[in-house]
Amino acid sequence: MSMRGLSKIGMILSAVVMMAVVSCDRNHEQTDAQPIAYFKASPLTGSTTTIFHFDADSTTGQGTRESPVLVRWDWESDGVWDWMYTTGGKLTHRFFKPGTYRILMEASTLSGRCDSISTIIEVIRGYSPPRVAFTMTPDSANILNEFAFDASLTKDDEDSLDQLMFRWDFEGDMKWDTDFSANPVARHTYSADQNYIVRLEARDPRQMTSIGSDTLKVTRYNDKIVATATYSCWPCTLEDTVRFDATGSFYDGNPEAPLLFSWDISDDNVWESVLSENRIFQRRIGIEGKTAFRLRVTDEEGLYMDFVDTVELFQMNMAPVARLVIGNRIGNTGSTYYLHLRGSTDRDNSYMDLKTRWDIDNDGEWEDAYNDLFEVRLTFSSPGKYPITARVSDPNGKFSEDTDTIWVVPGQHETGLLEDKRTGGLPDYYGTVKIGNRWWMQSNLMFAPTGKKDTWSSDYYNNDQSMGSRYGALYPQTATISSQPVACPRGWHVPSLQEWEQLMADLSGDATIERLLEGGQSEMHVILAGQKDFNYISPNLNDKFSGLGSLTRIWTSTITSNNQAYVWYIDPVRGQNKSVVVSKTYWLPIRCIKDE
Numbered sequence: 001m002s003m004r005g006l007s008k009i010g011m012i013l014s015a016v017v018m019m020a021v022v023s024c025d026r027n028h029e030q031t032d033a034q035p036i037a038y039f040k041a042s043p044l045t046g047s048t049t050t051i052f053h054f055d056a057d058s059t060t061g062q063g064t065r066e067s068p069v070l071v072r073w074d075w076e077s078d079g080v081w082d083w084m085y086t087t088g089g090k091l092t093h094r095f096f097k098p099g100t101y102r103i104l105m106e107a108s109t110l111s112g113r114c115d116s117i118s119t120i121i122e123v124i125r126g127y128s129p130p131r132v133a134f135t136m137t138p139d140s141a142n143i144l145n146e147f148a149f150d151a152s153l154t155k156d157d158e159d160s161l162d163q164l165m166f167r168w169d170f171e172g173d174m175k176w177d178t179d180f181s182a183n184p185v186a187r188h189t190y191s192a193d194q195n196y197i198v199r200l201e202a203r204d205p206r207q208m209t210s211i212g213s214d215t216l217k218v219t220r221y222n223d224k225i226v227a228t229a230t231y232s233c234w235p236c237t238l239e240d241t242v243r244f245d246a247t248g249s250f251y252d253g254n255p256e257a258p259l260l261f262s263w264d265i266s267d268d269n270v271w272e273s274v275l276s277e278n279r280i281f282q283r284r285i286g287i288e289g290k291t292a293f294r295l296r297v298t299d300e301e302g303l304y305m306d307f308v309d310t311v312e313l314f315q316m317n318m319a320p321v322a323r324l325v326i327g328n329r330i331g332n333t334g335s336t337y338y339l340h341l342r343g344s345t346d347r348d349n350s351y352m353d354l355k356t357r358w359d360i361d362n363d364g365e366w367e368d369a370y371n372d373l374f375e376v377r378l379t380f381s382s383p384g385k386y387p388i389t390a391r392v393s394d395p396n397g398k399f400s401e402d403t404d405t406i407w408v409v410p411g412q413h414e415t416g417l418l419e420d421k422r423t424g425g426l427p428d429y430y431g432t433v434k435i436g437n438r439w440w441m442q443s444n445l446m447f448a449p450t451g452k453k454d455t456w457s458s459d460y461y462n463n464d465q466s467m468g469s470r471y472g473a474l475y476p477q478t479a480t481i482s483s484q485p486v487a488c489p490r491g492w493h494v495p496s497l498q499e500w501e502q503l504m505a506d507l508s509g510d511a512t513i514e515r516l517l518e519g520g521q522s523e524m525h526v527i528l529a530g531q532k533d534f535n536y537i538s539p540n541l542n543d544k545f546s547g548l549g550s551l552t553r554i555w556t557s558t559i560t561s562n563n564q565a566y567v568w569y570i571d572p573v574r575g576q577n578k579s580v581v582v583s584k585t586y587w588l589p590i591r592c593i594k595d596e
Contacts, residue, residue, distance in 0.1 A: 032067040035059060037107040037115040039071075039089075044119075047126025048096050048157065057089035059107045070108055077102035077118060095123045096157055130156040130164055130202035132212030134184075140217040142303055143190055147216065151184040154202050165203045172197030172213070193220045222303035224252045225259070229295040229307050235347055236313045238286055246279040249297045249307075260298045267292035267308060288313055319398035320346035320354055324390045326404050327419075328431030330442065330518070330525055332411035333381060335431070340375040341402075343426050344392045355393045362387035362403065380408045411523045415442075420489045422447060432594075433523045436506030438499070439594035442525045444472025444554075445487055458487075459587055461530055462545050471529040471548070474587040477565050480557045488592035495593040497558035497566045497579055504577075513570060513577050524591075526570055528552045532587035553580070553588050 039056040046052060056071045063069030073083040075093060083091065085108065095101060101121045108114035133153035138145065151166045165180040170188045178186060180203060190196065196216045203209045232243040244263060251257035260275040265283055273281050275298060285291055290310045298304040323345075327338035341356055358370040360378065370376050380386060386406045393399035414434040418441060419427045431442040446468045448458045458473040460466075479487040480494040488494055495503075503524075504511040510522040518525045530548035547553075551571040558566040560581055567588060569580045 032109045032111050032113060033062070034113050035062055035069045035107040035109055035115050037071075037105060037117040039105050039117065039119075041103060041119050041121060045122040045124075047124050048094075048098060049126035049128045050123070051092050051094055052121060053090070053092050054103070054105075055090050056105060056107070059105075060087050060089040062107075063087070063109070067109060067111075070110075072106050072108075074104040074106075075101060077104045081106075095121070098123050098125045127204075127206055127208060128157050129208035129210040130154050130159075130204055132200055132202050132210050134198075134200050134212065134214070136198065136214060136216055139214075140219065142219050142221055143193055144301065144303065146187055146189050149186045149188065149198065149200070151200055151202065154184070154200075156202075156204050159204045163205055167201050169199040169201075170196065172199060176201070190218045193218050220303050222299055222301075222305055224254075225297050225299060225303070225305035226250050226252055227295055227297040227305045227307035229293075229309065231311050236311055237316045238288060238313055239284075239316055240313070241282050241284045242311055242313075244281045244283070244293065244295070246281075246295055246297065249279070249295070251299065258300055262296040262298065264294040264296070265291065267294045271296075285311070285313055288315060314347065317394070317396050317398060318347045319400050320344060320349070320392045320394050322390055322392040322400045322402040324388065324402035324404050325426070325429070326388070326406060327417050327429030328415070328442070329405065330407040330409065331415045331431055332409055332413065332523065333379070333383065334412075335379070335408070335415040336417070337378045337380075337406050338375070338417055338429065339378065339388065339390070341390055341392060342374055344374075346392075346394050349394045353395050357391045357393070359389040359391075360386070362389050366391075378406070380406070383408045383410050407519065409519050409521075409523070411521055413523045415523070418489065418492070420447060422489065424450075430592075431525075435503060435522075435524075438503070438506075438596070440495075440503065440524065441492075441592045442523065444527065444529055444589040445475070445592060446472045447487055447489075448473060449487075456487075459532060461532070461548055463543075471527060472589050474529070474532050475555065475590050476587050477555065477584040479590065480555045480565075487590050492592040492594050494555060494557040494590055497556045497568075499593055500556055500568045500579065511577070513572050513575065516570060516577065517572070526552060526554075528570070528572075529589045533585060551576075553582065553586065555588050555590050 038058050039054055042053045059071055060069050068087050070085040070087055072081050072085045074080065075082045101123060102118050103121055104116060104118040106114055106116045131154065134149055134151040135153065137148045149168060152161065154164060156164060161184065165182055166184055167176050167180045168178045168186050169175060170177050196218060197213050198216050199211055199213045201209055201211045226249060228248040229244055229246045233240045236242055246261050249259065251259060260277060261279055262271050262275055263273040263281045264271045265285065272283060290312045292308060292310050295307040296304050321344060322341060323343035325340050325343060328335065331337060344354065346354055355372055356374055357366040358376060359365065360367050386408065387403060388406060389401055389403045391399050391401045416432040418430040418432050421427045428446060432439050433442050456476050456478040458475050460468050460473055461471055475487055486494055507522050514520055515522045516524050516526045518527050528549050529552050530546060531553055533544045550573060553567040553569050556566045556568060564581045565584055566579050567582050570577050
């Protein structure tokens, strides 16, 4: 340390404690300032129970973010560093043996400039109470079990385990159940099932004590009892008497063991049947909706196991559920619109027994020509929006209705309907339009792959599946690769950049943003479906959705020379209708084009 540095802290050092300064010699390139080592110790004398505090903030504070000053510590000045380099200036230490300790601190920069300083700490013998710790084996069991409590983990800084004494409060009632004993192990059984606070007091030869506690769970559970129950009605109605059956319950390893059965309907701790030998219990619940029930199976020693389930009750006759599907919601006066109710359901009646009615223009009058048809095809002679209401009725006259709208726009293109049967259930439908000599889908693809061999998946905006019917799905770029199964139905594919450019050429004057959007004369009916930016560093945590209602980027199958992807970009706010290059981390909509 230089004389100039010593002069700055000399008065402080002499006032606090006599410090010994040790210089450092490092053969490193010197690129930063020489640190000045200094720390405060408090207190300077104490016992083996004292927590000593050391403060080197004035040393570490000499550094900067780019050139920090680090410190390390040697508690005994024995040449072995006990605390390696850190930028933290404050720490504590306890000395467990009495003696005189020279505390050495070294300050260093990253380039090797260093300085050292030390101080003397006097430590006398101190005495501390034991530090209580114990185990419970097991920590949860039934009332027939004997619990073992072991205090062997208890430590004392001055005394060994065999010099300590122990006593126990097993019930946590603040009454000691044992006298002090040198044996760290005790055993106990319980007569009641509840949670107990177990307390241990440890005492050393100087009569210093400490107390520790833990919670023990004592139950009446017998895990050898397998409790299970079924109920017979399905669907269960409000008028039904529900028959509960516990025949499948048994005692593992002792099938002949006598068992008793208790039933709590509503799981409200009010038992409708208690300790019965009969495995069958019947009750009329009469409450619509889901009702929980609890079965308790008890052995001859009073131990038990529970089974909980729910039974759902419905009205005697439920109305059917109407589901109206419009295959192509938007088209022109030359389009044929396909509608069906084939997804409608009824809990109580066969699909074949249901009746249908149709109100084509939603004027409150049913169209007799379409009575009892589950599928209809319509045409409209003039543009406009046409609400459609469909009713499904059961043989008892109960019914439900569903309403959707067909939008007829001015347009002259040939249109059609694409049926995608890959879902395995009811097909997905897409309106199609012929532009130039090519057929295009008029809505975004919504197919979601489910097969185990699929190498890509789909998502929905904001991870909300209900968005799919309106905006379609969002897909990774891998769904467009033609060398593997792609997203489009058989006979259709993801269009290339050249096919998008040809589309715009074929549309000619209709290739404006206004006419490309939904309801426009191009009849492409582009919808602003937004996008997802997938974060590969933190998957599923930092996905960012944006652009819904303001822009869309639609995948092409064309890749750039530097392995990025072309998309077709439409942004009404910025007036953009063109191809752009984007990262493959995006998930975007897909429009399919029919193979030539």
